[in-house]
Amino acid sequence: MTEPHRRPTARIHIESRECSPQLLERLTGATYFPERLLGPAIINTVCRRDGHLLYVTAPGLIDADQQVDYYLGLLSDDAHEAGTGELRRKRDLVRIVPLDDASTRWLSSKVLDPASTRAASVREVLREFADTHRRTGADVRLSYFEPSRPLEQLARELEVPGTQPSASHIPLGTKHAGRQIFAAAGIPVPAGSNVCRDTAALAAEVTELVRAGKRTLVLKLNSTAYGGGLGNALLTLDDGIASAPDDSVEQQICRALPQSSLMDPKITWDDYVTLMKESGVIAEEMITDVPLPSPSFQGRLTDRGTVEAVSTHDQVLGANGQSYQGCTFPAHSDYRQSIIEYGLRVGEVLVELGVNGGDYGVDFLAVRSGSGWRLLGCEINLRATATKHPFTMAVGLLGAEPTADGRLLVDNTEYVYEASDAIMDQRYKGLRPAQLIEAVTGSPIGFDPVEKTGVVLHMMSPVMEYGKFGALCIGRNRAQATALMRQLHDLAQQLTASR
Structure with a gap:
């Protein structure tokens, strides 16, 4: 803001x-x-x-x-x-x-x-x-x-x-601390375990979740050092495990743990066990509902000890459902107000815990419940989040502040956006940021300060080496923002084809 x-x-x-x-x-x-x-x-x-x-x-x-x-x-x-x-x-x-x-x-x-x-x-x-x-x-x-x-x-x-926030509060951003904060704020969370530092303890905790009927679990390193879902591992257990004798369930889980699907492809299960000893791991029920939106709340703790709602988004996640790639603003109207309410509750708990000043983010899972939605607390980030740069850019370009219900209005006209940090193609390698800028500003999709719509580029330097860049697409409705993102992809393809 x-x-x-x-x-x-x-x-x-x-x-x-x-x-x-x-x-x-x-x-x-x-x-x-x-x-x-x-x-x-x-x-x-x-x-x-x-x-x-x-x-x-x-x-x-x-x-x-x-x-x-x-x-x-x-x-x-x-x-x-x-x-x-x-x-x-x-x-x-x-x-x-x-x-x-x-x-x-x-x-x-x-x-x-x-x-x-x-x-x-x-x-x-x-x-x-x-x-x-x-x-x-x-x-x-x-x-x-x-x-x-x-x-x-x-x-x-x-x-x-x-x-x-003060670095002394970094531990409040761990997975287990987040679950405790959600509980203090009265926000439901998926079924989960205590912190485990070895496979035996983890197998015992997973056994309790299996007995409660859980079969698909996500293991999460209890550390703030692993973002993008790369500290997670997915564990799927066969239904037959529940019918095994009590004394063999834990043994079967011990044998199954090394078969977990690690989100970080560069590490082995032995590496993960070493990391588990250092930071601990929690096991949590994997929610597999479809659709399963992942909305997020961004808040700010003021120097005066008060809590402000900044923004809400629906996150765009990678194919594994764990890694952030982009977002849409604002979060869906069906659950946006609940996100704001829950996000402010989390901020109030943080203030009670002594946090004073700084950004924080709260991630949720939105699960269909009858004709509405039920929100589950997923993660708390005691820092800025990946939605900060598109939101701050949009606020600056529009000259607007969010309304109480989380929208951006200019002269009673609402603006929305779609943003991505992962516009990537190997064919983009070798392009220069200056080429991207020239192509976008010379096209109809470049940002128009009068209409207050269009494409704004960011994080352009990686395009030369990695074929990757980011963009914010502001429109007056979701269809326009989505169309702008699609046209940007088309423009990038044309740019590579013309080299």
Whole structure:
């Protein structure tokens, strides 16, 4: 949500995704994740507030100047005007600070590396930026994606506030803690187990779930380090197991566990057992209803100890039903109000637990119940989520705030969107971000600031190496947003065919 700008604004962005470095190796183009919030940062800090922006990336942006100019020009309805001194003035408000490091280390580790002379010079740039704008009375903040002890220390050294909950609360984002928070908020969850740290304990817990009639289960590493569903494993048990003698059920489950389907294809069951010893695992009933929407709520805890609803989405998941690929906004009207109510309840419990300030997200499963829907709590993320960048971009482009029922309205006209982080095809490899920008802005589907509809690109740098990029498609109804996404795919295919 945008903030009232009574003071000049200055923002430092280090959008480090601090999950397992091994996980970052698995997710295609993940080293570029810190780039996702560049567009929203430019639109909301520079274009809307006339503020100063310092954005750190590693590896560096590909076609950085073209990307920055693209975002700066999105709100201009006059191409000639966009190329005049006003655009150049705004360009001076944006500073991109790259580090030449494409490793899967966290961005914060790259910036704070004590052995790197380049990192030391970047930290000097951060200090100068913070000091300069604090002296002018500006509201200077360090923006980052999730709680981080290293970035909290950096914020203290820069003498500026950070934007996420205290890192001391990271354990509240684990799978088991999430189930406890759902219970405290009065939100139902799928049947599940206690935390297990070895296969014997896990087999005993799964036995209890089998006796309760559960046959398809998802095993979840009890850690905040594994996003994208890659900490999960699927276990399907034969119906005949329930008729086995009591003393052999647990033994059969022990033998079945190594046959679980691991969502991370790069690890073995032995690897998973090692991870289980480190972080623990819970077993949870796998809900297999069709359809099975996965709506999500995004909230914000204020410095005053209050809770705000930010947005709701329906998530678009991969074929395994575990990994996030995109979203549609807003969540379906049939259950949107319930999501908002439940999401605020979770926020209130977090405040009671001492969390003060920062983003949080709540994922649900929506199960058909008669003519309506029943919501089950799935996961709590004590950080920004993958829906933050499209929502923040849409709010900035539309100049709108969500209504109490979770919609975006401009002059009584409702706007919706479809967003994807995974527009990917091997044939896109070798394309440059500048080519994508030129193709989209030169086509009818590019964002129109007058109509307030169209396609906005994001996370474009991975397209060269991985054939992957992202986009936000804003329409006045779901059909228009979906059509824009389809036309973008067609445009990308035409672009590759013409090379």
